[in-house]
Amino acid sequence: MKSVMGVLWLMSLGVLIQTQAATGDESRGSLVRVRTSIQPYDQFRPWQKKSPFGLSGTGVVLPGGKVLVTASMVANRTEVGLEKPGSAEKCAAEVVAIDYEANLALLKPTEAEFLKGFAGVTIGTNLKAGDSAEVWQLERNGEMLRNQAEILSAGVGRYPSDEAGFLVYGVRVSLPKRDDSYTLPLMRNGQLSGMMMAYDRDSQEGTAIPVPMIEHFLKDSADGKYEGFPTLGVSWAPLRDPNLREEVKASGSGGILLTRVNPIGTAGRAGLQEGDVLLAVDGFKLDEDGNYRDSLYGPTSIGNLVRTRPYVGASAKFRISRNGKEMDLVGSYDRRARDEVAIPTLQFDVAPRYLILGGLVFQELTGTYLQEWGDKWSERAPQRLVQLFSFQQEMRLDPKKKVIFLSQVLPSSMTAGYQHLSGLVLTGCNGKTVGSLEELASIADATSSGDLVFELMDDPGKLVLDASEAKSGGEKLGKAYGIPALRKL
């Protein structure tokens, strides 16, 4: 977990001026300490986990006794606990809904009575730039610090585990260093206005997840079946350039150029195509830069219009111009462009899948694996893997097939001559194409004697193991290297 995802704590002094102590009652009814133990999987050694660490934050108790925190707070958790602010009374909690893209999670204490007496906090109204608010923190004794905050901006911005962007508040606030601040609530008039998700102590600015995101998340999770935020599945470019407008026959004003449309996404299934000019969505006109006019925020990016406002399953109406002819297309919002991909982006809470055959370690390619190469993963990771991941849509990778690759070789006499190979994509085995670890496993399991011939996308193209040796030797090899299981499918 990157440190910027949490609220950073490197405080300077002299910021307490704006801080006032609140009465204990308010905190006792609204906030609870959240302690989590985090242990991510080791993508390079997929059979083990990395060393654990703890996070502590402040959760918001909602009416009904559930607790809202940021998702980063509970990503790759091994344990989640709640603690009452005024006492050390503790209770384990479970995650009842989580959305890593929206960076929100909902917790429930395992003891139903634990939060009895907590009135909870209601969700407030949307804030806009210039509004004042407070960021609440808990003192050790359970008293509350209310830090004056100002909303600097409300617009579409980056979230830690999402590339496309959601509505986000820019917040100016001076936060003193306190425990339990990985997650903090943004409040106004005693109501919840947002969840702080990042803070930079140098500029004293941070970002917060705004009310519309929280409302969407809570409403979606209310029925126990969480569906997440929809996505259009398009790439687009602004259409300000008059020459470009002429080229794509965009008359009048407004509209953006769709430069790629995922055929299985919301837009693709509604019939939108690459080269179309998208003029309006659900009756909201788009300007040349892709903004619609929001009643509260003014010009706001299409991202908010199509991802935060609608719910999965809602109908979607598009007005487009194709070759100068305007038309309306109808579809329904979904997440398929995001979920049905050959190589998933970030994955949390799930063990990486792998299969070790005679010392050859095969893994399923994920964005999480690539990120394990560090900030410069796109330069440092094997370039073929980076290419398949980054350009999977334009390379038309079949979303139903996973990308399996040889991640490393455990040296032994079986793998002599192969031991330095890594980062090689597997295309087939014994003449059959391989689109998942299960397929590879079934080919290997069905081959009890003879050769196991692995076909690779790149040099050296082919590797051969003796099938029976791979089986008997594989077990021994696993023991020698202390690997608890030779496969996790």
Added chain:
Amino acid sequence: MRRKVWKPGLGPASKEEGLVWGVFEVKYGWMMLWRKVLTFVLLGGVLGGCAKDGQLAEAKKNVVMVEVTSQTWDYRLPWNPGTVSSARGAGFVISGKRILTNAHVISGARYITVQREADPRKYPAKVQFVAHDCDLAMVEVEDSEFFKGTTALSLGNIPELESVVSVYGFPIGGDRLSVTRGVVSRIDYNAYTHSGRESHLAIQIDAAINPGNSGGPVMQADKVVGVAFQGFRGDVAQNVGYMIPTPVIRRFLKDVEDGKYDYYVDIAIRWMTLENAAMRKYLGRPNDGRGVVVTDIFSEGSADGILRRGDVLLSIDGHPIESDGSVRLQGQPVQLEEIVERKFAGDPVELEVWRDRKMEHVTLKLKPAEMFSMYEILYEPSPRYVLYGGLVFQPLTANLMGVLAGSADLRLRQTYSLFGQDQLYRETPEPVILSSVLPDPLNVYLRGMAGQVVREINGKRIRTLADVELALREEGERTVIRFEGDQRPAVFKKTEVDKATPRIMAQYGISEASRTEVNGRRLAQGSYFKGEKK
């Protein structure tokens, strides 16, 4: 020692060495590299312990100081003549009044003088032959007065490990001839950093390296056993210097006998050692410790259509190939590449091949691996470009990557690094890049598009820079330039471009709207430029 790339230095493959090489520290930083080669990469060596008294006297007569004023192209501003700088290196007189030095000493030279230890006069000189791929050059001096008193040094052989050698040159610290001494530490293949893509035999010696030694002779017992040429910077390693050994020098001298330099040749395949028992059994080979497996054949290369994937190479020109890829030459184990290294374009190589469980004999004719020349750092040829509406188009070269490195996006980096490996040259011999956008009212909506790979212009697929010029001449009211990936196209009205072009050229001091020909020759295939080739 598992997997080898036959000499073509595929961009990223050489990065591993890059970690240790001081000159490689700046990725793609060829301009830096050029300077570092001059600055850091020169060997200091000294009189050998076994040197005779006469060696120093011989060196004094024949080692020359080479002073060069050179010009370096700026690929950011390809229309500019480049920056001028001066540097000093060394050279030495060999038979026939020829002077040998390093290619990197005289690269981009506009004015060269040579000076002998015994003569205060500086004589103008000019480059006769340059071989950037093995970092050697031959310089000639018209005034025969210069050679008065020189005796010409002769070439020796590969010195023994641990034997003492002396390095002569003019490194920093003074202006007169300097002598340092070291022992031969290692004899192995190594990257030749000047061209950025070549590896040849190099001899490592433990003498200190200092700027100004480049091109100077390394001597043992009155004979030249190498030319000092590169080394590590002090903060990377201590006392690791390299010299170009005499087999490489002799090859160069032989190559230029016909009046031109033809470059190294290459089989252009990849192979893998045959150490794995299961692989051996699969290929039907006994466990006799012999053979390597061909894993890839580069199309358009010497082995294209002759070797196949899965072939086991058992011998090369009669030399048995061990399973680790070595052969014996004069009793010494060397990489099998060495057999090819000593040959020339058009020379045959005979291979014993195990194919489909049968023995076959094949002969292939060697040629240079031109498909990898994109990775070769260019020195002499002027950068090529096309300017259109303030958009600057350039072919993708190592030099261009050098200046774009910081801003290069993923697609561009991948196009560069996978170009050889994926044999992209078959489809696009010379990818064309929108290298910069010179701001003008005409292109106000196109800023920030620099670094894109051009796919087509006016419906014509772009495979070389020459295609760009042709496609821009297509009839029509508008010019539409499309890029790889999901970028928006760039669209111009032709009349507006015609109006803006003189304005943009005046504004940015550009005298030619394009330069697609070099030395009067249009590069139709475009992916390479070899100055001396016919």
